[in-house]
Amino acid sequence: MSVGRIGLYIFLAGAALFFAIPLLIVVMTSLKPMDEIRAGSIFAWPMAPGFAAWVKAWSSACTGLACNGIQVGFWNSFQILIPSVVLSVSAGAINGYALAQWKPPGANMLLTALMLGAFIPYQVILYPMVKIMSNVGLYNSLPGIVAIHIIFGLPVMTLIFRNFYAGLPDELLKAARVDGAGFWRIFWEIMLPISVNILVVAVILQVTGIWNDYLLGLIFAGREYAPMTVQLNLIVNSQMGEQEHNVNMAATLLTALPPLLVYVASGRYFVRGITAGAVKG
Amino acid sequence: MRSLAARLVLSPTALITLVCFYGCAVWTAYISLTRSSFFPNYEFSGIAQYTRLFSTERWNVAYANMFIFGVLLVAGALALGIILALMIDRNVRGEGFFRTIMLYPLAMSFIVTGLAWQWVLSPSIGVQHFVRDLGFPDFTFDWVARQDRAIYTLVFAGVWHQAGLIMAIMLAGLRGVDRDIWKATRIEGIPVWRVYLGIVLPMLRPLVVTCVVLLSVAVVKSYDLVVAMTGGGPGFASDLPGKFVVEFSFERANIGQASAAAVVMLGSIFAALAPYFYIEMRRKAT
Amino acid sequence: MSRTRTALLALALTAASGVASAQPADVIHWWTSGGESKAVNVFATEFDARGGKWVDNAVVGGPAARAAALNRIAGGNPPAATMWNVGVAVRQLAEQGMLTELDDIAKAGKWVENLPPLIVKNISYNGHIIAVPVDLHGGNWMFYSKKIYDELKIQPAKNWDEFLIQAEKIKAAGYIPLSIGGQPFQEVWLWLPVLLGSAGKEDFKKIYADHDAKLAAGPGVKKAFEVMRKLAAYTDAGRPNRKWNDSLLLVQNNKAASQFLGDWGKGEFAAAGLKPQIDYGCAMAPGNDGAYMMNVDVFAFPKSKNPTTIAAQRKLAEVMMDPAVQVKFNAFKGALPARLDADTGALDACAQIGKAIIDGGPANQMPNTALAFSPDVDGQITDLITQYFNSTTMTAEAATAAFAKIIANADK
Numbered sequence: 001m002s003v004g005r006i007g008l009y010i011f012l013a014g015a016a017l018f019f020a021i022p023l024l025i026v027v028m029t030s031l032k033p034m035d036e037i038r039a040g041s042i043f044a045w046p047m048a049p050g051f052a053a054w055v056k057a058w059s060s061a062c063t064g065l066a067c068n069g070i071q072v073g074f075w076n077s078f079q080i081l082i083p084s085v086v087l088s089v090s091a092g093a094i095n096g097y098a099l100a101q102w103k104p105p106g107a108n109m110l111l112t113a114l115m116l117g118a119f120i121p122y123q124v125i126l127y128p129m130v131k132i133m134s135n136v137g138l139y140n141s142l143p144g145i146v147a148i149h150i151i152f153g154l155p156v157m158t159l160i161f162r163n164f165y166a167g168l169p170d171e172l173l174k175a176a177r178v179d180g181a182g183f184w185r186i187f188w189e190i191m192l193p194i195s196v197n198i199l200v201v202a203v204i205l206q207v208t209g210i211w212n213d214y215l216l217g218l219i220f221a222g223r224e225y226a227p228m229t230v231q232l233n234l235i236v237n238s239q240m241g242e243q244e245h246n247v248n249m250a251a252t253l254l255t256a257l258p259p260l261l262v263y264v265a266s267g268r269y270f271v272r273g274i275t276a277g278a279v280k281g
Numbered sequence: 282m283r284s285l286a287a288r289l290v291l292s293p294t295a296l297i298t299l300v301c302f303y304g305c306a307v308w309t310a311y312i313s314l315t316r317s318s319f320f321p322n323y324e325f326s327g328i329a330q331y332t333r334l335f336s337t338e339r340w341n342v343a344y345a346n347m348f349i350f351g352v353l354l355v356a357g358a359l360a361l362g363i364i365l366a367l368m369i370d371r372n373v374r375g376e377g378f379f380r381t382i383m384l385y386p387l388a389m390s391f392i393v394t395g396l397a398w399q400w401v402l403s404p405s406i407g408v409q410h411f412v413r414d415l416g417f418p419d420f421t422f423d424w425v426a427r428q429d430r431a432i433y434t435l436v437f438a439g440v441w442h443q444a445g446l447i448m449a450i451m452l453a454g455l456r457g458v459d460r461d462i463w464k465a466t467r468i469e470g471i472p473v474w475r476v477y478l479g480i481v482l483p484m485l486r487p488l489v490v491t492c493v494v495l496l497s498v499a500v501v502k503s504y505d506l507v508v509a510m511t512g513g514g515p516g517f518a519s520d521l522p523g524k525f526v527v528e529f530s531f532e533r534a535n536i537g538q539a540s541a542a543a544v545v546m547l548g549s550i551f552a553a554l555a556p557y558f559y560i561e562m563r564r565k566a567t
Numbered sequence: 568m569s570r571t572r573t574a575l576l577a578l579a580l581t582a583a584s585g586v587a588s589a590q591p592a593d594v595i596h597w598w599t600s601g602g603e604s605k606a607v608n609v610f611a612t613e614f615d616a617r618g619g620k621w622v623d624n625a626v627v628g629g630p631a632a633r634a635a636a637l638n639r640i641a642g643g644n645p646p647a648a649t650m651w652n653v654g655v656a657v658r659q660l661a662e663q664g665m666l667t668e669l670d671d672i673a674k675a676g677k678w679v680e681n682l683p684p685l686i687v688k689n690i691s692y693n694g695h696i697i698a699v700p701v702d703l704h705g706g707n708w709m710f711y712s713k714k715i716y717d718e719l720k721i722q723p724a725k726n727w728d729e730f731l732i733q734a735e736k737i738k739a740a741g742y743i744p745l746s747i748g749g750q751p752f753q754e755v756w757l758w759l760p761v762l763l764g765s766a767g768k769e770d771f772k773k774i775y776a777d778h779d780a781k782l783a784a785g786p787g788v789k790k791a792f793e794v795m796r797k798l799a800a801y802t803d804a805g806r807p808n809r810k811w812n813d814s815l816l817l818v819q820n821n822k823a824a825s826q827f828l829g830d831w832g833k834g835e836f837a838a839a840g841l842k843p844q845i846d847y848g849c850a851m852a853p854g855n856d857g858a859y860m861m862n863v864d865v866f867a868f869p870k871s872k873n874p875t876t877i878a879a880q881r882k883l884a885e886v887m888m889d890p891a892v893q894v895k896f897n898a899f900k901g902a903l904p905a906r907l908d909a910d911t912g913a914l915d916a917c918a919q920i921g922k923a924i925i926d927g928g929p930a931n932q933m934p935n936t937a938l939a940f941s942p943d944v945d946g947q948i949t950d951l952i953t954q955y956f957n958s959t960t961m962t963a964e965a966a967t968a969a970f971a972k973i974i975a976n977a978d979k
Contacts, residue, residue, distance in 0.1 A: 403805055
């Protein structure tokens with residue numbers, strides 16, 4: 001192994017440590033009883049690791065008057081997540097494909113408008129959006145929160161797909177059109193099969209973004225469909241009472257599990273060789 | 282007629298963009314010209330909200346912080362992300378492990394990882410305490426408690442949160458580079474670093490654009506981060522416009538001020554991005 | 568076909584009658600901790616016992632809960648009741664014509680006669696009663712570690728100069744003299760008793776209740792800022808963004824000598840099984856004798872057209888203003904009942920001190936910031952206090968001038 005290789009591994013190991021430290025603290029704290037947390041260092045290994053805090057976080061931690069743990073929000077979050085991710089990623093892919101490959105008149109304008117739209121802070125849009133949603137009868141409902149996630153996801157989703165499709169050689173589309181294929185057939189048979197890697201990136205972005213969303217869920221989902229993050233916040237940020245840090249940390253880890261699993265599972269797609277020519281100058 | 286389907290497909294997006302983003306932004310801009318406090322009030326009152334905004338010291342601090350935080354976060358996350366991607370691209374062993382550990386921060390909500398960071402940075406229980414216990418009693422790391430340094434701790438946590446995503450996107454791009462390029466350069470004996478700098482990275486330009494945009498959006502929307510880490514403190518030294526706007530719209534029941542702040546925020550972001558967009562457009566046109 | 572329709576109709580009718588027999592009321596509040604939840608449960612149980620159906624809608628954190636309530640009102644789907652900190656904000660809601668008037672219930676229940684005048688003023692709009700005050704928190708308490716005070720043989724200070732001398736002694740003994748978390752609202756909790764103790768209660772009331780700008784520029788205020796700067800030196804390094812309850816743990820564990828906050832602090836001690844005046848001490852803050860800084864939670868009822876909801880709202884208002892219910896509620900909440908005619912004999916030793924002061928009449932009843940100013944002005948003061956308290960360069964003169972300017976513009 002050359003000196004350069006060793007340096008490379010040392011740098012990567014250092015970086016890994018930097019990334020891992022907060023997670024290590026969260027995991028270790030979740031495995032300690034409260035006495036140990038109060039007395040010991042945050043960097044100390046748990047003396048007798050146990051899952052008591054995890055059980056409590058899942059099934060019996062209190063949020064207001066109810067003490068059913070964080071599990072209540074878990075199913076809600078799934079109900080919101082699945083349609084939101086599927087629809088917003090599809091919308092982004094189709095938009096990106098239409099913009100980049102078909103270049104209809106005004107495509108650049110729409111793209112610029114969307115990109116700038118991504119920079120408008122949520123806070124600016126919240127109040128009028130509440131009005132709009134209640135006028136169309138979707139306020140505080142499952143379709144309502146899904147629609148909100150699709151809308152707020154549009155700019156970034158469209159952008160990453162457009163950039164991907166803009167990188168493909170024009171010959172691909174031309175050849176297909178010579179063969180007589182239309183808009184949708186080209187999308188299904190040619191574009192989608194080579195979009196796996198960018199789809200993975202888009203799904204990762206949306207799964208984490210939507211799963212971790214707090215503000216939109218709180219305002220648009222209503223009490224019945226309050227997502228897991230809202231439950232998490234109810235448990236963690238309760239102003240009164242001694243903070244049960246171990247339960248809080250366990251609740252966080254439980255909340256983070258689905259996106260974490262997506263990351264671990266989809267990692268191999270990055271390794272696979274990406275279609276030659278996916279990135280063009 | 283050739284793009285009828287494309288036009289049909291894009292029209293709902295165009296409509297949503299127009300109504301939800303720009304319609305709402307125009308509404309906010311109008312509200313910033315009224316005396317609205319608790320609820321919107323549509324009576325026009327000139328630029329009074331803006332005069333007040335810029336004579337508020339807290340806003341001036343938050344506004345300046347947006348640029349410090351924004352520039353450092355985008356540069357830091359981009360640099361670290363690209364370096365990590367290049368390294369992992371060199372066929373390292375344990376790639377899956379490195380990739381996962383660098384990506385996981387994005388999967389975790391700041392509600393509690395913010396607390397973990399707060400502990401790490403806290404002089405009384407975190408790194409300072411740890412190093413002093415190791416036998417370096419003079420070691421000091423109290424940035425989070427210092428008015429002139431607290432904003433940098435936010436950059437730190439922000440880079441931690443975002444760098445993995447940049448790494449993943451860039452790695453995906455690097456893996457997509459035509460293998461023939463590598464073969465050709467190897468035959469010609471061009472050093473690896475020159476291939477990356479001179480050939481590969483320029484090819485990945487669209488991806489870098491995507492990364493810059495994603496990071497800038499993260500900057501604009503950083504709200505959880507400040508709230509969880511410093512609460513804008515000490516004092517209001519690490520406040521950011523996102524938090525300022527939320528606090529004024531809800532806690533302070535002053536949507537007039539909040540709207541004015543939001544408009545300034547938007548205007549500045551657009552101004553900062555304009556030259557960049559212009560260059561990109563020109564490049565595409567030629 | 569017709570059979571299905573009949574079945575559906577029957578189902579709809581039973582559902583409707585079910586709703587009518589138990590009046591449901593969904594209530595937005597932000598009381599989510601142990602003691603607070605138990606307190607809310609007193610209302611819920613009593614309301615259900617009287618034929619209502621409490622639908623709990625807890626949102627963590629005041630701002631989030633208030634935002635949720637405002638958004639639901641704006642969205643045309645208001646909750647039956649929503650909690651608020653009393654003050655100008657509630658009256659602004661009423662100004663928009665959004666709140667139900669409760670005049671007849673208030674008259675029947677003799678509310679006005681049995682509430683502090685400052686509270687009556689704040690739950691009224693245009694002569695109508697528009698909110699229900701449920702508690703009377705005291706904001707100017709000092710909680711202290713009995714162990715440290717006994718060890719150093721000191722008594723709670725009578726004024727701030729004495730407190731500072733004691734602080735030096737406490738610091739020398741290796742304890743943290745003053746525990747506080749670096750969140751702006753906690754710094755304001757310290758500011759209020761410091762100002763009251765430095766300027767005296769008459770001047771404090773003139774500045775806060777009457778917005779006297781001249782006094783706000785005076786020596787009392789400047790003295791208060793000087794005390795604040797000195798106090799900052801007696802806090803610990805773990806202060807940044809620490810929650811108030813985590814700060815109070817330092818007092819509970821006898822690592823810090825004292826903390827200044829409202830009587831909601833007692834709930835923390837109670838949860839740890841500690842008893843007032845035995846395991847920990849409570850006293851009015853230095854120079855705050857004979858002054859009770861009121862902090863009041865109210866419930867307001869957004870207007871509704873649904874007769875079932877209206878009936879439920881009226882029932883809720885009656886339940887919440889019942890003196891016996893208020894005593895039970897406040898035993899968990901740690902405050903005094905808002906109704907002065909409630910029998911408070913069962914409340915703890917600290918509450919008895921507070922009750923004696925509040926019964927001394929309006930001269931002893933002080934407004935907190937929310938009772939005195941709009942949320943906007945409240946925010947400006949908060950920004951100033953936190954800026955000053957964390958700065959090493961801003962002078963007391965500059966802070967006093969800035970403070971006077973805010974007060975002078977408070978009603979514009």
